[in-house]
Structure formats: C-alpha cells, structure tokens
Amino acid sequence: MQHSFKATLFFVVIIIQGFLFCAWIFIYRGSMYEQISRNDTSNVMKSLTTQRKRKCPLVSPGLGQLKIDKVTHSWETIEKKFSKIKDGHHCPENCKARQKVAIIIPFRDRENQLRVFLNHMHPILMRQQLEYGIYVVEQSKGLEFNRGFLFNVGFKEALKDSDYECFILHDVDLLPENDYNTYTCSTDHPKHLTAGIDKWNYKMLYTSYFGGVSGMTREQYEAINGFSNSFFGWGGEDDDLYNRVIWSKMSVYRIINDAGKYTSLQHKQAVGNSKRFEVLKTGKERMWKDGLNTLKYNLLQKTYKQLYIHLTVNVT
Numbered sequence: 001m002q003h004s005f006k007a008t009l010f011f012v013v014i015i016i017q018g019f020l021f022c023a024w025i026f027i028y029r030g031s032m033y034e035q036i037s038r039n040d041t042s043n044v045m046k047s048l049t050t051q052r053k054r055k056c057p058l059v060s061p062g063l064g065q066l067k068i069d070k071v072t073h074s075w076e077t078i079e080k081k082f083s084k085i086k087d088g089h090h091c092p093e094n095c096k097a098r099q100k101v102a103i104i105i106p107f108r109d110r111e112n113q114l115r116v117f118l119n120h121m122h123p124i125l126m127r128q129q130l131e132y133g134i135y136v137v138e139q140s141k142g143l144e145f146n147r148g149f150l151f152n153v154g155f156k157e158a159l160k161d162s163d164y165e166c167f168i169l170h171d172v173d174l175l176p177e178n179d180y181n182t183y184t185c186s187t188d189h190p191k192h193l194t195a196g197i198d199k200w201n202y203k204m205l206y207t208s209y210f211g212g213v214s215g216m217t218r219e220q221y222e223a224i225n226g227f228s229n230s231f232f233g234w235g236g237e238d239d240d241l242y243n244r245v246i247w248s249k250m251s252v253y254r255i256i257n258d259a260g261k262y263t264s265l266q267h268k269q270a271v272g273n274s275k276r277f278e279v280l281k282t283g284k285e286r287m288w289k290d291g292l293n294t295l296k297y298n299l300l301q302k303t304y305k306q307l308y309i310h311l312t313v314n315v316t
C-alpha cells in the first residue's frame with residue numbers, strides 16, 4: 001500500500017516537473033521570438049534595403065527646362081502636394097543618393113517667397129535624386145540682416161542633424177530655370193550655381209560675383225572659416241567669401257550655359273550698406289578672427305516642419 005502511494009507521488013511529481021519545464025520553454029521561446037521580430041526583422045529589413053540600393057545615376061533621368069510657377073499657393077496645398085516629405089528632409093526611394101546636401105536659406109519677412117521657393121525646389125531636388133534637408137534660418141527682429149552670419153548658423157545646425165557633405169547657400173528669391181543645374185558640390189573647388197539671373201539679362205555682373213546660389217563641401221567651407229559675421233545690412237559678405245576662397249588657394253567654378261539661369265522673385269531692393277567696402281578691405285586679416293570659429297548665436301527655436309527645418313536665431 002505504502003509502496004503504491006510512493007509510486008503515485010513520484011509519478012505526480014514527475015508530471016508537475018514536466019509541466020513546469022514545458023511552460024518555461026514555451027514562455028522563454030515566445031519572448032525570444034518576440035524580441036527577434038521586434039528588433040532584428042526591422043534591422044534585417046533595413047540592411048537588406050540599403051544593400052539592395054544602388055547608387056543613383058550620375059545624371060538623373062527626366063531633367064530639363066522648367067516651368068516657373070510664381071503663384072503663392074497656400075501651405076496646405078503645398079504640403080499636400082509633397083506629402084512624402086517629412087521633417088524638411090528627403091532621400092530617393094529607389095537608389096542611394098550620391099551626396100547628402102543641406103540647402104541653407106537666410107531668411108526674414110519673405111514668407112510668400114518661401115512658399116514659391118519650396119513649391120519649385122522640392123520637385124527639382126527629388127528629380128536630382130539627392131538626399132537633402134532644407135534649412136531656413138531666420139534672423140529675429142532687431143539688428144540689421146546679416147546673410148553671412150545666418151549661413152554660418154545653418155551650416156553648424158545642419159551638421160547637428162546629419163553628416164551633410166555639401167552645402168548649398170541659397171537666396172530665397174532665386175529659382176533655377178533648368179534642373180540640369182545640379183545641387184551637388186565638387187570636391188575640387190567651390191561652385192557658383194548662379195550663372196545668370198533674369199533681372200540682369202542673364203549677364204554676370206562681375207567675374208568675382210559669388211552671390212545668389214553657391215555650393216561648398218563641408219571641407220571647403222571649413223577651410224575658409226565660413227562667412228564673415230561682420231556684414232550687417234545689404235551687400236559685401238559674398239565678395240568677402242569669394243576673397244576667402246581665393247586666399248585659401250581655391251577657385252570658383254561656374255557652368256556658363258542655360259542650366260545656370262535663374263528667375264528672380266520681385267521684392268523691394270534693400271539699400272546697400274555703404275560701410276561694406278571698408279569692412280572688405282580688412283578681409284584678409286579678419287579671415288581667421290571672424291567666421292565659423294567665432295560664431296556666437298542664440299537659437300530661439302528649431303522646428304522640423306514638413307517641408308523645411310525652421311530656425312530662428314539672434315546675434316549675441
């Protein structure tokens with residue numbers, strides 16, 4: 001009797017242990033499976049898609065002469081039109097972009113122009129198959145507008161977001177007429193993209209003109225210590241930038257054909273800063289005392305809007 005009780009107890013203990021062991025296996029494997037599906041599949045998918053992505057072609061298909069739409073569409077319309085763009089940043093879906101480009105726009109009181117600009121530029125940058133972010137750097141009210149300072153801020157802030165290789169320094173009132181004008185940088189020399197503007201009958205104002213739209217790699221921009229922060233008011237900062245390029249033993253190249261043509265948006269022309277010629281004279285001695293390495297700013301806000309990254313800053 002005692003013998004059969006012992007045997008039954010032994011049997012029950014074995015069954016309970018077996019049951020606990022199966023439950024443990026079931027729970028453990030379940031959580032492992034959950035972990036794999038949560039983390040690894042997304043990583044695996046990511047690496048598979050990057051592996052599969054080939055470099056985008058050197059010359060993207062479908063480029064050419066553009067129609068310029070100067071209508072100021074509502075934000076709602078433009079945002080709906082470019083619903084695939086998020087946080088002011090975009091990259092090609094089917095290939096790996098050849099360059100990561102930050103488009104930097106110094107800005108103040110030109111909201112209408114910004115809408116026209118974004119409506120025109122996004123399709124171009126997408127067709128050119130670039131990975132890009134558009135940075136609109138607004139100077140808060142107060143001091144006179146300082147274009148060079150705003151570019152420096154845009155450069156620094158863009159690099160906090162991503163390892164951009166190319167920086168396109170762009171006025172908001174200029175629209176490229178042909179998208180063979182590629183928004184990329186050359187490692188050889190800084191590039192001037194504005195070969196001609198309609199308001200000047202597409203003639204170059206002077207050979208060393210370096211305003212409007214220009215492009216530099218990160219290395220080139222750092223090699224010249226960026227823009228001077230000393231040009232308040234209209235004019236001079238682009239001439240000073242040109243000098244910095246030359247003093248750094250580089251040169252500016254420009255493609256002079258129809259691809260470099262721009263249409264300008266009308267606005268009241270600012271009065272030129274008459275002191276700019278005096279500031280320009282001291283350019284060489286200021287180059288390493290005034291620029292990226294001495295930049296001080298107060299970032300009031302940085303917002304990742306759908307179609308651009310909006311920064312508001314003031315000079316400190």
Ligand code: BGC
Nearest residue numbers: 205211234235236237238239
């Ligand atoms: C100014 C430049 C400007 C150019 C064209 C020059 O006098 O110094 O800043 O880009 O004129 O308007």
